[in-house]
Amino acid sequence: MTQKIAPADGKLGVLLPGLGAVSTTLIAGVFAARKGVAQPHGSLTQNGTIRLGKRTDNRSPKIKDFVPLTPLEDIVFGGWDIFPENTYEAALKAGVLEPELLAKVRTEMEAIKPWPAVFDRKYVKRLEGTHVKKGANWMELAEQLMDDIRAFQKQHNLSRMVMVWCGSTEIFLSPGPAHQTLAAFEKAMVENDPSIAPSMIYAYAAIKLGIPYANGAPNLSADIPALHELAMEKRVPVAGKDFKTGQTLMKTILAPGFKARLLGVNGWFSTNILGNRDGEVLDDPDSFKTKEESKLSVLDSILQPHLYPELYGELYHKVRINYYPPRGDNKESWDNIDIFGWLNYPMQIKINFLCRDSILAAPIVLDLALFMDMAGRAQMRGIQEWLSFYFKSPMHAPSVYPEHDLFIQLMKLKNTLRYLKGEELITHLGIEYYD
Numbered sequence: 001m002t003q004k005i006a007p008a009d010g011k012l013g014v015l016l017p018g019l020g021a022v023s024t025t026l027i028a029g030v031f032a033a034r035k036g037v038a039q040p041h042g043s044l045t046q047n048g049t050i051r052l053g054k055r056t057d058n059r060s061p062k063i064k065d066f067v068p069l070t071p072l073e074d075i076v077f078g079g080w081d082i083f084p085e086n087t088y089e090a091a092l093k094a095g096v097l098e099p100e101l102l103a104k105v106r107t108e109m110e111a112i113k114p115w116p117a118v119f120d121r122k123y124v125k126r127l128e129g130t131h132v133k134k135g136a137n138w139m140e141l142a143e144q145l146m147d148d149i150r151a152f153q154k155q156h157n158l159s160r161m162v163m164v165w166c167g168s169t170e171i172f173l174s175p176g177p178a179h180q181t182l183a184a185f186e187k188a189m190v191e192n193d194p195s196i197a198p199s200m201i202y203a204y205a206a207i208k209l210g211i212p213y214a215n216g217a218p219n220l221s222a223d224i225p226a227l228h229e230l231a232m233e234k235r236v237p238v239a240g241k242d243f244k245t246g247q248t249l250m251k252t253i254l255a256p257g258f259k260a261r262l263l264g265v266n267g268w269f270s271t272n273i274l275g276n277r278d279g280e281v282l283d284d285p286d287s288f289k290t291k292e293e294s295k296l297s298v299l300d301s302i303l304q305p306h307l308y309p310e311l312y313g314e315l316y317h318k319v320r321i322n323y324y325p326p327r328g329d330n331k332e333s334w335d336n337i338d339i340f341g342w343l344n345y346p347m348q349i350k351i352n353f354l355c356r357d358s359i360l361a362a363p364i365v366l367d368l369a370l371f372m373d374m375a376g377r378a379q380m381r382g383i384q385e386w387l388s389f390y391f392k393s394p395m396h397a398p399s400v401y402p403e404h405d406l407f408i409q410l411m412k413l414k415n416t417l418r419y420l421k422g423e424e425l426i427t428h429l430g431i432e433y434y435d
């Protein structure tokens with residue numbers, strides 16, 4: 001079966017709530033790649049290939065030549081922040097990219113100025129911003145966001161839009177009564193219910209306007225039944241949560257290997273030092289709790305202690321994030337992993353990863369924007385589980401557990417693309433080569 005994917009004609013607006021380190025690294029990177037002054041490494045949509053048919057067929061086109069994706073030239077960025085700086089100033093402040101590189105895309109970046117944000121300090125305690133909308137209740141604020149979006153579309157004559165939340169991590173919230181149905185949620189918006197957080201207002205505004213929404217932070221945002229309902233009704237794709245970068249990326253690469261070789265794990269201690277604004281926000285215990293839940297869930301789900309109690313039943317997993325300003329965006333993480341093998345003999349693995357958070361996150365935002373837009377054109381709606389590859393806490397149907405294994409996630413993503421184009425799915429059986 002071939003599912004029709006409408007062509008990627010015209011311009012695509014990429015809406016970014018939160019124009020901080022990740023967003024500005026993405027925007028600068030796209031402008032630099034367009035000018036040919038830097039390479040968009042780490043992005044499947046730009047550089048990934050996909051094998052089609054049998055290994056003997058030698059068909060491995062680039063993904064962007066296989067499915068219709070918006071070219072970088074047709075992307076227009078817009079966004080909101082609680083600080084009024086344009087994206088050039090914000091990028092300089094974030095300190096991820098060198099001033100020499102930013103100078104080459106300065107004019108384009110200066111032109112992108114954030115619209116005032118929907119923000120309440122109750123949800124991100126470490127930040128205080130001045131560039132914030134005023135309104136009587138959440139519903140009024142959602143209307144103001146929708147006005148921004150419509151004006152942006154008109155100004156740039158956009159054919160389509162997508163939204164990717166790149167704002168700060170909000171405090172931990174559990175799904176409550178106001179989140180269960182769309183009717184309850186809309187009523188709670190009018191009543192300014194405190195169980196509704198700003199990121200939910202952005203998600204609501206996007207989905208209401210038929211715009212695909214992905215969430216790069218661990219806060220609930222669109223991952224509540226009320227917004228799933230709205231997404232199904234409006235036929236809008238949604239995805240989340242929490243970009244999979246850094247230490248968790250390494251975990252989802254290593255843990256499937258341990259399980260494949262049936263090596264036991266009885267301890268995994270992970271610590272980080274991080275000095276950017278994200279680190280400062282995560283220094284608040286309520287925001288950290290949201291992140292911690294997201295980071296902790298990964299190992300349990302990959303190692304499946306209920307299936308392998310003797311190997312993973314006693315696993316002690318600890319994650320720490322320490323705010324340490326001198327490091328800026330260049331995070332350093334240490335992992336100590338206590339494993340055991342044949343006859344219970346113990347072994348240890350130490351990982352010291354000197355990573356750059358936003359360098360790992362920017363291509364994820366680009367891929368999500370392009371794939372979510374394509375999903376919309378392919379009439380896919382609701383949770384896009386095939387994009388789990390990009391997330392620490394993938395959104396999933398209530399009936400299934402989330403898939404965290406990076407390699408299964410990649411297979412799922414590529415098989416979804418094959419499925420959409422009516423190509424044979426690849427099972428890796430391969431027995432036919434030996435007949």
Ligand SMILES: NC(=O)c1ccc[n+]([C@@H]2O[C@H](COP(=O)([O-])OP(=O)(O)OC[C@H]3O[C@@H](n4cnc5c(N)ncnc54)[C@H](O)[C@@H]3O)[C@@H](O)[C@H]2O)c1
Nearest residue numbers: 018020021022081117167168169217243245277278357361
């Ligand atoms: N960098 C990574 O590797 C990575 C990985 C996973 C998740 N994330 C998440 O992505 C998000 C962005 O990360 P970052 O490093 O760019 O952080 P950042 O602090 O540099 O940027 C976040 C921006 O969002 C703004 N903001 C906060 N609340 C807002 C609101 N309600 N509306 C509009 N703007 C708002 C802040 O002012 C800030 O400029 C964070 O939630 C982070 O936890 C990042």
